[in-house]
Amino acid sequence: MSLKILLAGESWTSLGLHLKGFSIYTTGSYEEGGKPLIRALEAGGMEVTYMPNHLVPEHFPTTVEALKVYDVVILSDIGADTFLLHPDTLTRSLRRPNTLKVIADYVAEGGGLLMVGGFMSFSGFGGNACYHNTVLADVLPVKMLGHDDRVECPEGINPIVTMDHPVLDGIDRHWPHFLGYQRLIAKDASVTLLERGADPFLVLGQHGGGRVAAFASDCSPHWGSPEFVNWPQYGQFWSQLTRWLSGED
Template identity: 50%
Template sequence: MTKRILIAGESWTVHSIHQKGFDSFTTTEYAEGVRWLRAALEDGGWDVTYQPAHIAARDFPFTPEELAAYDCVILSDIGANTLLLHPDTFSRSKMLPNRLAAIRDYVAKGGGFIMVGGYLTFQGIDAKGQYAGSPAEEALPVRLMRADDRVEAPQGVVPKISKDHPIVAGLDSEWPALLGYNRLTAKPGADVIAMAGDDPLLVAGRFGQGRAVAFASDCGPHWAPPPFVDWSGYGPLWTQMADWAGGRIG
């Protein structure tokens, strides 16, 4: 049976001003950071649908029934406002379903959900991720701060497995270093599978009939530097994470 997964986020646009004395000009660059995660999941047998943030703003599913076309949904570095403020709501004041509530209800009915850390997931930089107190947080196995939750670790922080779990089966107990993560608190009953320093890095739990995973760091640069994304355990980690959340293992 085909394993289907939806990834939303992991894209950005940079608009630069180049000042050269009296004169200036601008350039714009669009980039995506999904390639490592996408390749890992496809190699693990997943059929991946990818929505960059600007596409997800309009096309991310509205209802649990639409989300049920997927075994698992991943949000990575995409703020809550992108899913709450559909262009028709923001520009035309049109009433539409709350897509964060749709994610919660999808998980409750048996779906799989993974939130990946970054500057615009969980709370993120300047707390602009804005998932704290949202329906999506209800489904997650972690509680979020109502503040900027980043822990920047330019010196590197080495993740360590703290609990046996199908998500980390066959992986080394120590992983390549990460350069930062979001500080999270595990909910009672959740499994803290890996730690970054004194903080939970990988947490899994059940919500209703479904399963959810919080991975507090990045799936690609900059928090996940080349040694991490090139690590032999990278593919198995993400594949097993999706397999567990989607109810295929464990």
């Protein structure tokens, strides 16, 4: 039976301002960054439901029972406010379920959760992802800084494998380079599988009956370099990590 994965985030809309002499015009574009990860998981035999950022407020499950349809939830480059500030709450001051608390309860009851790095993950760009002020601060296997946590590395950095683990079985110990990551602090009860210097890069943990993981860099550009995305073991890594999160040993 294939695993069911819910991936939320990894999309953005861009607005361009163009000046040509005395003339000015604007352009807009919409992009999705999760396609390499989705393809990798599907190639590993998993069923992926993708929910881009703009659909999350209206469509993300609001009960543990609805979320239990999925074996693993992946949050990637999606800020906490996208979950917390539904239009009913923000513009009409109505009470609604706290979907981050729903995720926390889902994990406590045996679900898997992975947060992948990005400008709107963990504390995020300028601290604006803001997960450090949410219930997921108690769920994730890392402590967050509470302010801008980005470490930009245009020269490229290669994470180092720190120990053997089923998540890394058969994976080359020499990883491709990344162009940045988020500075996190591994919790005492967690396990760090990859690190960059003193900074954890891949951290695993447990919350209640469920498993959790934090990957400090991106699954796609810009931090996730083309060398990483095109790495022959890219799909194997994400597949093994997701299967571990689902409870497979």
